[in-house]
Amino acid sequence: MSLSNRPVWLIPALTALVAGVAAVVLIILPQLRDSGPVTSGGSSVRTSGEAQIGGAFTLTNHLGETVTDESFRGRPMLIYFGFTYCPDVCPASLQILGAALDQLPEDDAAKFQPLLITVDPERDTPQALADYVSADVFADNLMGLTGTPEQIREAAEAYRVYYARVDANSEFTEYTMDHLSVVFLMDANGEFADIFPHGTAPAAIAARLQRFLEENPVQS
Numbered sequence: 001m002s003l004s005n006r007p008v009w010l011i012p013a014l015t016a017l018v019a020g021v022a023a024v025v026l027i028i029l030p031q032l033r034d035s036g037p038v039t040s041g042g043s044s045v046r047t048s049g050e051a052q053i054g055g056a057f058t059l060t061n062h063l064g065e066t067v068t069d070e071s072f073r074g075r076p077m078l079i080y081f082g083f084t085y086c087p088d089v090c091p092a093s094l095q096i097l098g099a100a101l102d103q104l105p106e107d108d109a110a111k112f113q114p115l116l117i118t119v120d121p122e123r124d125t126p127q128a129l130a131d132y133v134s135a136d137v138f139a140d141n142l143m144g145l146t147g148t149p150e151q152i153r154e155a156a157e158a159y160r161v162y163y164a165r166v167d168a169n170s171e172f173t174e175y176t177m178d179h180l181s182v183v184f185l186m187d188a189n190g191e192f193a194d195i196f197p198h199g200t201a202p203a204a205i206a207a208r209l210q211r212f213l214e215e216n217p218v219q220s
């Protein structure tokens with residue numbers, strides 16, 4: 001590249017840089033402000049700079065019943081977003097969650113409500129979820145939740161879970177779903193308590209859940 005070429009790319013490069021900085025200021029800063037300290041009656045309600053995770057949802061469970069986030073008040077929830085056609089990631093994650101709960105004393109394990117919220121409501125009907133959650137390797141009380149595409153979108157947005165439909169070049173399936181694979185631990189009031197990244201070992205999850213119960217006693 002000759003020196004005389006420099007201004008040609010330098011100007012667009014600088015323009016892009018300025019636009020980038022402007023975008024950061026316009027997009028990131030208001031978000032930080034939104035999740036900043038909120039005061040109510042003089043006491044600080046939320047002081048962390050982290051984005052709030054969780055919120056209201058209205059969905060249909062694998063028995064065909066309408067449930068909301070409030071249906072589970074009094075019980076800590078273990079929430080996983082996935083789908084039944086998932087060939088490996090979802091079943092592995094749900095199996096690990098089942099194994100973690102198996103490591104707790106039975107009455108402690110029963111205090112948690114594991115939930116699979118589908119990101120593929122088109123195929124994951126209540127009946128499809130019922131068949132899926134009954135697998136022996138999953139937690140006994142695993143509940144599948146589905147809904148309209150809009151209800152699923154709202155739930156995923158509340159938990160900041162990314163998902164997207166991806167066309168599959170396969171004779172077995174028309175499409176698959178790309179999605180975040182994490183387990184959320186929500187306390188008995190539906191508030192965010194912890195997050196288990198994909199690949200967390202069952203023993204590590206079990207130890208955290210045990211500690212959670214010691215710090216947050218739950219009625220059986």
Ligand code: NI
Pocket residue numbers: 082083086087088089090091179
């Ligand atoms: Ni999956």
